[in-house]
Amino acid sequence: MGILEVKGVGKRFGGLQALGDVNLSVEENSVHAIIGPNGAGKSTLLNCLVGKLIPDTGSVMFEGQSVLGRKPHEINQMGISRVFQTPEIFGDLSVLENVLIPCFAKRDGSFRMHAFESVSREGEMVDKAMAMLEDVNMADKKDMNSASMSRGDKRRLEMAMCLVQEPKLLLLDEPTAGMARADTNNTIDLLKEINEKRAITMAIIEHDMHVVFSLAERITVLAQGTPLVEDTPENIKGHPKVREAYLGESA
């Protein structure tokens, strides 16, 4: 029984069957990659997991509880964090504030009228956020306006914002999209470290095979909305069905 169990999930947009009967099981503390050619339904699947879309059929269970019908913020409070393809951060706020917000969200829940406390007096929260920034080597940038940072820094900040919540499951949507090779390798190292040190389960959607094969322990290949195979990286590499889906080789 995995931490995340997806059973028979289907989603239709008008005449397009974006997902049909997807089954997926993500084991606790593993790194699970979901790959597939363009239009395979990877992003649709991810959106079904975080509450942005509601699947037409099937069930999505996280730690034995259904996430279907819950709002994104409720699903986050259950312990699922999401990293976006283009980093979503609070651009007008400082780096430290960006990390403080998830700290407060974790402590106080989805809404609290803490209008007469002072941020600067929340020492515990500030310490926690600073420790997180040290971990991703951004402590020296804490007062910077986050919108003015490089894309790589924004990605690291977004990662820090997710990690500081100590999620049980981290969903990553093409975390290295548009990155140079050196940045990609840094991100791989960062993710590896996160998985090992913090014991956070990860599900990654990725195009870059280099990233997938360096990180994943299990790989699910999606094509035209249905999973083709689910196996270890070694077995996926030479799998004829995968080659067919990616390269269009007919049998």
Added chain:
Amino acid sequence: MLGLNKKDTSLLLIVAGLALFAPFLLNPFPADSGLAQFNAGYPDLMQRFVIFGIFAIGFNILFGLTGYLSFGHAAFLGVGSYCVVWMYKLVDYNVIWGLPLAIVVSALFSLLIGFVSLRRSGIYFSILTLAFAQMSFNLAYSVLTPITNGETGLQVYSNDPQVLLGATEPNAPHLFGIVMNQSKTLSMGAWEFTFNNGYYFCAVILMVVFYLAIRIFRSPFGMMLRAVKTNQTRMNYTGLSPRPYTLAAFVISGMYAGLAGGLMAAMDPLAGAERMQWTASGEVVLMTILGGAGTLLGPVLGAGFIKYFENIFSKINDGVLHSWFSFLPDGMENLLVGIVHPFVGKGWHLTLGLLFMAVVIFLPGGLMEGGERLKKRFSKTPEVKDPEHRPEDKPHVAE
């Protein structure tokens, strides 16, 4: 002091100083000099500075922090006024009954309007609030005449119940006997300074609500409101629900507006529907943007700026213009008066429009940004950080 850091304490002290010494500061010219018309130190105008300052501070909590632009806040202003006048009619002239009621009723009213309007954001939110405000105006103007007295406006009549009215009680708004429209005048040489009870009552309230605004700005709640403005997607996926935060900000700003409206009626025991018209909502938007949306001091400055120029420019008539340009030959004099004429007197809105355009184009951050730029130019060490938008630096544990 009071849970504020050094910088915020000095900000509060500046506002307190400005408010308390306004009768001196706004009367720099001797009463009999030609420049006396530029003096602003008389009760009616000073009261307006402060009341609109309160209105703008509250509006800024919604617009400056969350970025939701409401075009309907005048409705809460009107509700506040009606509440206070009704308390005059039913209880007595003591403002202590009406003002709390004004705050409570405008909170309920803004909860209702906010709950519906905040289902949408951006321009749709603005239009929804505008629609609600115009509906409120029309209700007050005609439909609800029994409550609002329609276009005549609500006022106190001699046959009103006024159940607590004592025999010796003043027949004008007062606070436990301190009558709002009474003043003391101090003459110092050619200068004359007026100290008005009502003004000081409003000024004390301004200091209290300004203090509350600082606390909200510096709180985790205030940080969440800025997060709403910046990125609602990230907020949702961080486990925060933006709706209750925006609704809370909407209700708080509605309460500020209700209080401001109540104070208007506390200064002058009248309430009319025109107070709820959309032009009044637009005015507070102008004040906030002109002063600097999202800054603490900006809205107060913006309110003062607009009310001052409204008053000064609208007082200048052709007679005054002719006296200014009388040193010129007749033809030139008439020409210049003709040129300046459309911008003063009844046309002062034209001047305000030009000033507003200039500020928005050259100083998008409002008067506060102008101040910052001046400070940077005159100080050797340029300040990189925006002091309004940052939590206080805290020494890290390792240090």
